Amino acid sequence: MEGKYLLSDPLYNKGTGFTREERVKYKLQGLLPPVIQTIEEQAEQIYHQIQQKADNMEKHLFLMQLYDTNRTLFYYVMSKHISDLLPIIYTPTIGDAVMQYHETYTTPKDAVFLSINQSSDMHQALLNAVSEPNNIDIIIVTDGEGVLGIGDWGVNGVNISVGKLAVYTAASGIDPSHILPVVLDVGTNNDALLKDPYYLGNRHKRIEGEPYDAFIDQFVHEIQEVFPKALLHWEDFGRSNAARILEKYNDRICTFNDDIQGTGIMMVAAALATIKVSHIPLQDQRILIFGAGTAGIGIAEQLVEEIVRSTDLSEAEAIKQFYLVDRHGVVLDNMKGLTAGQIKFAQSYVNFERKNVRDLYRIVKEVKPTMLIGASGVSGAFTEEVVKEMAKHTERPAIFPISNPTRLAEAKANDLIKWTNGKALVVTGSPSAPVEYNGVSYKIGQANNALLYPGLGFGIAIAKATRVTANMLSAAAHAVADVIDVSNPGAPMLPSVARLNETSKLVAKAVVKECLREGNHQVEIDDIDLAINQAIWTPEYTS
Numbered sequence: 001m002e003g004k005y006l007l008s009d010p011l012y013n014k015g016t017g018f019t020r021e022e023r024v025k026y027k028l029q030g031l032l033p034p035v036i037q038t039i040e041e042q043a044e045q046i047y048h049q050i051q052q053k054a055d056n057m058e059k060h061l062f063l064m065q066l067y068d069t070n071r072t073l074f075y076y077v078m079s080k081h082i083s084d085l086l087p088i089i090y091t092p093t094i095g096d097a098v099m100q101y102h103e104t105y106t107t108p109k110d111a112v113f114l115s116i117n118q119s120s121d122m123h124q125a126l127l128n129a130v131s132e133p134n135n136i137d138i139i140i141v142t143d144g145e146g147v148l149g150i151g152d153w154g155v156n157g158v159n160i161s162v163g164k165l166a167v168y169t170a171a172s173g174i175d176p177s178h179i180l181p182v183v184l185d186v187g188t189n190n191d192a193l194l195k196d197p198y199y200l201g202n203r204h205k206r207i208e209g210e211p212y213d214a215f216i217d218q219f220v221h222e223i224q225e226v227f228p229k230a231l232l233h234w235e236d237f238g239r240s241n242a243a244r245i246l247e248k249y250n251d252r253i254c255t256f257n258d259d260i261q262g263t264g265i266m267m268v269a270a271a272l273a274t275i276k277v278s279h280i281p282l283q284d285q286r287i288l289i290f291g292a293g294t295a296g297i298g299i300a301e302q303l304v305e306e307i308v309r310s311t312d313l314s315e316a317e318a319i320k321q322f323y324l325v326d327r328h329g330v331v332l333d334n335m336k337g338l339t340a341g342q343i344k345f346a347q348s349y350v351n352f353e354r355k356n357v358r359d360l361y362r363i364v365k366e367v368k369p370t371m372l373i374g375a376s377g378v379s380g381a382f383t384e385e386v387v388k389e390m391a392k393h394t395e396r397p398a399i400f401p402i403s404n405p406t407r408l409a410e411a412k413a414n415d416l417i418k419w420t421n422g423k424a425l426v427v428t429g430s431p432s433a434p435v436e437y438n439g440v441s442y443k444i445g446q447a448n449n450a451l452l453y454p455g456l457g458f459g460i461a462i463a464k465a466t467r468v469t470a471n472m473l474s475a476a477a478h479a480v481a482d483v484i485d486v487s488n489p490g491a492p493m494l495p496s497v498a499r500l501n502e503t504s505k506l507v508a509k510a511v512v513k514e515c516l517r518e519g520n521h522q523v524e525i526d527d528i529d530l531a532i533n534q535a536i537w538t539p540e541y542t543s
């Protein structure tokens, strides 16, 4: 590859980083400004330019333009400024990027678009997307129905696949050319998009039922054909499909659902950290989950798994510690239209019969939770009244409003600290600034599956695991929980984003170790650290 073609390949382009010799060798004379820069100089220039942008969306678009033209430099800049730039390429800004995709579209960003209306193209489409199918370690796929908490955005959801992909590499160091982002376009129920002349997806309602399932089945089959050793990562599917799809395929292929399992293990890590402070053992916790959807049920499942592993309680006993709340109040066993996950966690109608179980304040008064987790996408649901009521019954309330993006969170960190006189143990799904209160600086951990899934996926890719097992998930959760130091007042309940690389590496190591212990690997590994270090891709120019 040479000349203009070289400059237009983001994986090989170095822009002004091409040396004089390279410019001659690859016929680049005259195609670049004369200055030759080191990657460090380029990064400084890019960062300077980012700071000139008017708002975060402008910054996002600028960074993604860099992603399109020079991926090495993109990841180099990310690695230098991860805390500053993660909120730009990921939540909260990614929410706006999804919503504005059709208004800002310029390039397809190396993603694969699979349409239910051209399903016969699927095999060829996957082949067209990569030059070396054997190099692909991870496929990250969405159908755009439940993007973050913003709902159905159809083909615009491709931005969440790409955003999650960028976080994979920025966090774990997996080679960006080893991950493939995919969007499945089955239509959208978003009426505004369907009417929008600039919408770029299939202009019809979502195809559901048997044809949808057949399309998913075909997709899984084709992935197995074209990328037999790749991990399949599901992201932001709708509530009626996410758990169902995972259940169907998790015993057959190497796969995980990030919203269910990534979120679940991340919440286990945060819960264990709060217990170091509250000293309420897991088996004595009363856990109220507000929003019993994909993430809410995933969190409940993973916490139950942890309780059963670490205490004498049976699964049935552990389940009794959970109070799931959805649109109609506490999820009860006499309710109609519950999902399979909700049925498993439903409380007895008889116990709640005469109580007002709809209003969160009344529920908190009744249940006296020690942990309150928000995965509803209902902005401000954890009101001052709710939080103060909770704090009456528990000395150090653990409160986790993890809905994304920021504007949809159930509460703001600074309110939670203020309302509880600094007693609440808080993590939030999107970033929160430290809260200064009564002379203490409270650092707020970001409770986002981004802390877990990159290490999980990277570990799976290194071991070439054949399945994602409960032991691997538990090992990942503990790898994070074990390093959280809560000894200082105001310490965060999760590792900071500045330590994302370190945390991802610990997760990857724990996962590889567990794969080897379970015999769930397709490559032999003698030295796990060495295997991880050798697999880490660093954003440096090669000749």
Ligand SMILES: NC(=O)C1=CN([C@@H]2O[C@H](COP(=O)(O)OP(=O)(O)OC[C@H]3O[C@@H](n4cnc5c(N)ncnc54)[C@H](O)[C@@H]3O)[C@@H](O)[C@H]2O)C=CC1
Pocket: 146, 147, 148, 149, 150, 236, 238, 239, 258, 259, 263, 266, 290, 291, 292, 293, 294, 295, 296, 325, 326, 327, 328, 374, 375, 376, 377, 378, 402, 403, 404, 405, 408, 428, 429, 430, 447, 448, 449, 450
């Ligand atoms: N921080 C993190 O790592 C993650 C955060 N999330 C966030 O969790 C939220 C939910 O995501 P999913 O579970 O994927 O969506 P989902 O649609 O599967 O679940 C949302 C649930 O909230 C319920 N709900 C809606 N309004 C409610 C109300 N007024 N009261 C009680 N429940 C109500 C819905 O009925 C549904 O069951 C989103 O905001 C998402 O960003 C999801 C995954 C990971």
Ligand SMILES: CC(=O)C(=O)O
Pocket: 091, 147, 148, 149, 236, 258, 259, 403, 404, 448, 449, 450
């Ligand atoms: C973080 C994430 O996966 C979500 O909000 O859906």
Ligand SMILES: [Mg+2]
Pocket: 148, 235, 236, 258, 259
């Ligand atoms: Mg998600």
